[in-house]
Amino acid sequence: MDDVTERDAFLHIAPELIMFLPVSRRRESQPITPDGSSTLGHHVESVGIPLTEVGPMTVGSCGVSPSYLPEPGDVVRVEAVPRPQQLPAEPRFLLDVHLGTLARRLRLLGIDTAYHNDMDDPSLVIQANEEHRVLVTQDRGLLRRRALWLGAYVRGSRPDDQLRDLLGRFAPPLRPWTRCTACNGELSPVSKHEVAPLLEAGTRRTYDVYGRCHDCGQIYWHGAHSERLRHIVRSAQEWAGSHGAVRP
Known part of the structure; x- marks a missing residue:
């Protein structure tokens, strides 16, 4: 496993999204290193998951958006997009x-x-x-x-x-x-x-x-x-x- 420090946060990846991770890193828990400028969306994509496939994300009991800036010690739950996915109109x-x-x-x-x-x-x-x-x-x-x-x-x-x-x-x-x-x-x-x-x-x-x-x-x-x-x-x-x- 990657070296983890007290400055890290963690992404807890839903099972449906594990397939997007590199084979060598297909684990539910993914350490990330917050830097005060990289958004949560950037971190999620950097581990291999397109944001189009991501549903609700939460830190503790609070929902967060892709623009959220992770902090050291955060544990972010990253869920898959709900099915059926709701769209504003009939899908085309x-x-x-x-x-x-x-x-x-x-x-x-x-x-x-x-x-x-x-x-x-x-x-x-x-x-x-x-x-x-x-x-x-x-x-x-x-x-x-x-x-x-x-x-x-x-x-x-x-x-x-x-x-x-x-x-x-x-x-x-x-x-x-x-x-x-x-x-x-x-x-x-x-x-x-x-x-x-x-x-x-x-x-x-x-x-x-x-x-x-x-x-x-x-x-x-x-x-x-x-x-x-x-x-x-x-x-x-x-x-x-x-x-x-x-x-x-």
Whole structure:
């Protein structure tokens, strides 16, 4: 363990946040050295935890903010952000370039999700701020950008796990089959007659119910991949329902 002196204070890290610490320092109690100018937020980030993942912080029975200046002997309890996380409005998301599969699954569930496979970090922050979207990423450096209004680290290496983590954290309303998985636009029913000239002959013969994206014009029908997509939707709905991870 690091050398500890009477000038030190301590961060007591919630179990959910231990994963952000370097492997060699994954302990609940983290000594810090107050210097009269470094804020609590700085100390928390210096041990590896993005402030986007931090909930209430307390010294004794008193709540403190990230701007608090720790004093020698302080014991600061650092909790994880409460779940579901409360936002001023229904959550809308912007995913970074590495989360394309998750973006398509969120759109499949009718969740407003922006995604670009060629956008750099500064542009992501600008869009998230301008559109009040939660920036979702596994890039801790991106979450530490001071200009970012709100971000979230998504846990898991598989899209299934990432989806459940996001549903558990934000409990967004689920409205399956209402968004374009290609561009995030809203879908509306459209008559077979109206879209018939745009369809392959086999599709026209086989399917009668269609939807079209308001933004990009993509046409949708329940085709060969429908069962796989229905399974994704059912699994998400069942998981969210059993974990209380859905808003009315």
